[in-house]
Amino acid sequence: MEGLAKIRSSDCDRSNSWERLFEPSIALILILCSLLSLARVYANPGTETLRPMGVGTTTQLSKYPSSQSYNWECVDEETADDDTTYVYRVESGFYTSSKYDTYAIQNHSLGSGTINSVTIYIRCKMSGSPYGTHWAKTAIRTHDTNYYGSQNNLGTSYVNYNTQYTTNPYTGSAWTWDEVDAMEAGVQLAGDVSLQSRCTQVWVVVDYTSQIPEFPLGEFTVLAFGLALLRGMGEESPHACMGDEFTRH
Secondary structure, X not given: OOOOEEEEOHHHHHHHHHHHHXXXXXXXXXXXXXXXXXXXXXXXXXXXXXXXXXXXXXEOOEEEOOOOOOXXXXXXXXXXXXXXXXXXXXXXXXXXXXXXXXXXXXXXXXXXXEEEEEEEEEEEEEOOOOOOOOXXXXXXXXXXXXXXXOOEEOOOOOEEEEEEEOOOOOOXXXXXXXXXXXXXXXXXXXXXXXXXXXXXXXXXXXXXXXXXXXXXXXXXXXXXXXXXXXXXXXXXXXXXXXXXXXXXX
């Protein structure tokens, strides 16, 4: 009768050594790459428009119609109503003088991230036949200081004018959202010889870039595969080659 012969399983162990070494490494690499990919952040550009919503620090201009309670109500419309409501400056003498308004502006509600620029818009014209000097400037108030745009000579039709600030003019640094919420915007008007310089709209456009994560389907698939591979190795049942030895008759 043939005796029992004990045979070492080292040959089987050697055949599986590469698999045992690399399967966990491959799974971990797949998971790591997926997590790094899921952590990607992408720039999302956008703009938000803010309009007058209250009385500002200074109110010098006249309003039309006079039945309006406040000047800002004459320039806050989303769609321009032109000569229906406006603020204006008129001078009775043969010389030019200017006055201005600044208005409280709506707080931002949509924008986030980095502010690229703040642009002040005004929509203005002069009344009657062109005569004398009539001009308009954008006005902005930040950190209790007024800043004015360049002089725009007015014609008899409404035209939009704007001044862009890529940084806060007071700090010289990028705008913050707190500064946007605290600022005032308005218009400075000059006229002479009994003709009106008019402004029918004032608004602010904030250009910003927010940061948003992206979650692509492909990276989720690779992550799931890596996790499944690790789980499968953990649940693998022992087989003959995993023991120290086996017997053969």
